[in-house]
Amino acid sequence: MAISIKILGSSSATPVFNRHHSAQYLTIEKEHFLVDCGEGTQMQMKHYGVKLLKINHIFISHLHGDHYLGLVGLISSMHLNGRTEKLHIYGPYGLIEIITIQFKYSDTCLNFQIQFHEIKPNIPEIIFENNDVTVSTIPLQHRIPCTGFLFKEKPKHKRINKEMIPEGILLQEIADLKKGLDLYDANGEITYKNEDLTLPARTHHSYAYCSDTIYDETIVPLIQNVDLLYHEATFGNDFEERARKTFHTTAAQAGTIAKLANVQKLIIGHFSSRYKILDSLLEEAKTNFDNTELALEGLTFTLGN
Amino acid sequence: MAISIKILGSSSATPVFNRHHSAQYLTIEKEHFLVDCGEGTQMQMKHYGVKLLKINHIFISHLHGDHYLGLVGLISSMHLNGRTEKLHIYGPYGLIEIITIQFKYSDTCLNFQIQFHEIKPNIPEIIFENNDVTVSTIPLQHRIPCTGFLFKEKPKHKRINKEMIPEGILLQEIADLKKGLDLYDANGEITYKNEDLTLPARTHHSYAYCSDTIYDETIVPLIQNVDLLYHEATFGNDFEERARKTFHTTAAQAGTIAKLANVQKLIIGHFSSRYKILDSLLEEAKTNFDNTELALEGLTFTLGN
Numbered sequence: 001m002a003i004s005i006k007i008l009g010s011s012s013a014t015p016v017f018n019r020h021h022s023a024q025y026l027t028i029e030k031e032h033f034l035v036d037c038g039e040g041t042q043m044q045m046k047h048y049g050v051k052l053l054k055i056n057h058i059f060i061s062h063l064h065g066d067h068y069l070g071l072v073g074l075i076s077s078m079h080l081n082g083r084t085e086k087l088h089i090y091g092p093y094g095l096i097e098i099i100t101i102q103f104k105y106s107d108t109c110l111n112f113q114i115q116f117h118e119i120k121p122n123i124p125e126i127i128f129e130n131n132d133v134t135v136s137t138i139p140l141q142h143r144i145p146c147t148g149f150l151f152k153e154k155p156k157h158k159r160i161n162k163e164m165i166p167e168g169i170l171l172q173e174i175a176d177l178k179k180g181l182d183l184y185d186a187n188g189e190i191t192y193k194n195e196d197l198t199l200p201a202r203t204h205h206s207y208a209y210c211s212d213t214i215y216d217e218t219i220v221p222l223i224q225n226v227d228l229l230y231h232e233a234t235f236g237n238d239f240e241e242r243a244r245k246t247f248h249t250t251a252a253q254a255g256t257i258a259k260l261a262n263v264q265k266l267i268i269g270h271f272s273s274r275y276k277i278l279d280s281l282l283e284e285a286k287t288n289f290d291n292t293e294l295a296l297e298g299l300t301f302t303l304g305n
Numbered sequence: 306m307a308i309s310i311k312i313l314g315s316s317s318a319t320p321v322f323n324r325h326h327s328a329q330y331l332t333i334e335k336e337h338f339l340v341d342c343g344e345g346t347q348m349q350m351k352h353y354g355v356k357l358l359k360i361n362h363i364f365i366s367h368l369h370g371d372h373y374l375g376l377v378g379l380i381s382s383m384h385l386n387g388r389t390e391k392l393h394i395y396g397p398y399g400l401i402e403i404i405t406i407q408f409k410y411s412d413t414c415l416n417f418q419i420q421f422h423e424i425k426p427n428i429p430e431i432i433f434e435n436n437d438v439t440v441s442t443i444p445l446q447h448r449i450p451c452t453g454f455l456f457k458e459k460p461k462h463k464r465i466n467k468e469m470i471p472e473g474i475l476l477q478e479i480a481d482l483k484k485g486l487d488l489y490d491a492n493g494e495i496t497y498k499n500e501d502l503t504l505p506a507r508t509h510h511s512y513a514y515c516s517d518t519i520y521d522e523t524i525v526p527l528i529q530n531v532d533l534l535y536h537e538a539t540f541g542n543d544f545e546e547r548a549r550k551t552f553h554t555t556a557a558q559a560g561t562i563a564k565l566a567n568v569q570k571l572i573i574g575h576f577s578s579r580y581k582i583l584d585s586l587l588e589e590a591k592t593n594f595d596n597t598e599l600a601l602e603g604l605t606f607t608l609g610n
Contacts, residue, residue, distance in 0.1 A: 014385050015348055021378075039378040040345045043320055063410040069378045073326075073344040076370050080319050094410040101406060105368040105399040107449045144412045 002304035003028050003151060003205050005228070008044040010269030010295045012212075012234050012248075013066045015039075017276050020297060021066040022211060022269070024230070025050050028151060029132040034058045034074075035149060035209050041070035042077050048298060053083055057128060059135070060091035061211055062146035068095065072102045075110070083112045090117040090127050090135075092145045121145035124222055138222050140213035142247045148211065150222065153204035153304075161199050166192070205303035208263075211270050214244060215253040223261045227303045230295055231257055233268035236281050251281040255288030269295035307609035308333050308456060308510050310533070313349040315574030315600045317539050317553075318371045320344075322581050325602060326371040327516060327574070329535070330355050333456060334437040339363045339379075340454060340514050346375035347382050353603060358388050362433060364440065365396035366516055367451035373400065377407045380415070388417045395422040395432050395440075397450045426450035429527055443527050445518035447552045453516065455527065458509035458609075466504050471497070510608035513568075516575050519549060520558040528566045532608045535600055536562055538573035541586050556586040560593030574600035 004027045009020030021038020032054040060068045096116040117127055119137055128135035138148035157178035173183050183192040208223040211232040223229055233251035235243040243250045251268055258266035266289050278294050285292040309332045314325030326343020337359040365373045401421040422432055424442055433440035443453035462483035478488050488497040513528040516537040528534055538556035540548040548555050556573055563571035571594050576583055583599050590597040
């Protein structure tokens, strides 16, 4: 009944200071997602006790190595650990070719099927949906095709107030109450008002993952009012020009995006190897958006309970 | 004036117990070599203080992921760290295609040239040579084309005994002495006997790296009398049949190969995830060859001084 986001890595391209490349482990209701999969992600999963075989859906933002180079090793370990269930991978054009060629040369015939979903980089679209959640793309402006991902819980049903439920109530009536309907007798008279037998629905939450991108206000409508925004903040104010040239964002700019989108909370990551100590990045983001935290490895952020 | 071998990883396919995939860092005279490059090798290099940019030659034994998946990340970090010097990569057919396709999709134009040397898997041949060292292939029997590598220092010159050298000696005469020649005057008479002005040459050493392979005595002549042999020992006696089926070796069999080849010392690695504690593998190897050690991460083995 919550969204949980565990940070497995939040380093940018050169991994230093024992920081690892981008990867996040999400659980939403019964689903287990992996978002990006930099080199060493399978080791980070072991380190933090994340079960390899629970993951059925992997989302790759783009084909810079620090966001996907752990994928073939991860898939190999799933294979060696006896996986038989289909694995869904969502990523840009080219990713399945990269995976396929490597298993061709290693002469590996996987025990399970990979279903690849090619992402269109320029238009936001729903790429995954079940009863509880949708996952949509967020087109980002980077040096190569790149998308973020928006994870949204669907509106929940009202909850039955067990203490108030009369005896003999029918299953269909329970279903109607959850939908917010009143109950009627055979004559069409109200027997129970919905509000007397139910509790409000639990809040549904949303999480947006935005990495890598130049400062780009066009994403604001797509991430408006999310509960939690992860936004890259590769550089500080000292390298604002370099951020622009390399299609990255500064921490202060990430704060501005969070403010414009009216999000509840911001976490920043994709830290450049220039910054051993990250305090200055956090402070700069906070000048524009106070409720900011660093997306440090090992931290878990939870929405709902 | 020595061969130094630092173990960066010696896990087989599933990395567990904080063990990393195969990678070794060798220094021989002025050369810095990397042998295999499993996922996470660049992080292991950072961890153990190995300088990324010193490496000019990388040898990849075969295209199972646990032996090469760190390569693209490593090359990327070399690029980001400003490398301009040519990088030589020696590996099987297919490796350069795997590298090239990934840099194509990441739209990376490297600042330096990669010179790829395709290894013929079935015949031993010299693939690198300079004044001090040769590197030859050792054809191995595995599920896919696979070669080990033999690193041999060339015989050294005799050393000049500075205390005994007379004044006014010519550079050419020094060179002759190093080659073991006596010195003559203009009339063809011996002026100095070589043994009076020189010290014996330092010993030259050899190191053989054999991973992955089924138990295979045909490699014995190729690694005869080496000072140090690394041989895979994926399994113990309890999985001898599985070793055979998967084209791997048991620790006891690795000991037998070391004995047959009359090597000075054996180190074993490529440990299966079945073994958390490795003592039994070491003991089993020692039943056939006593001078055996585990090739544990972080250990450095030195030949000469």
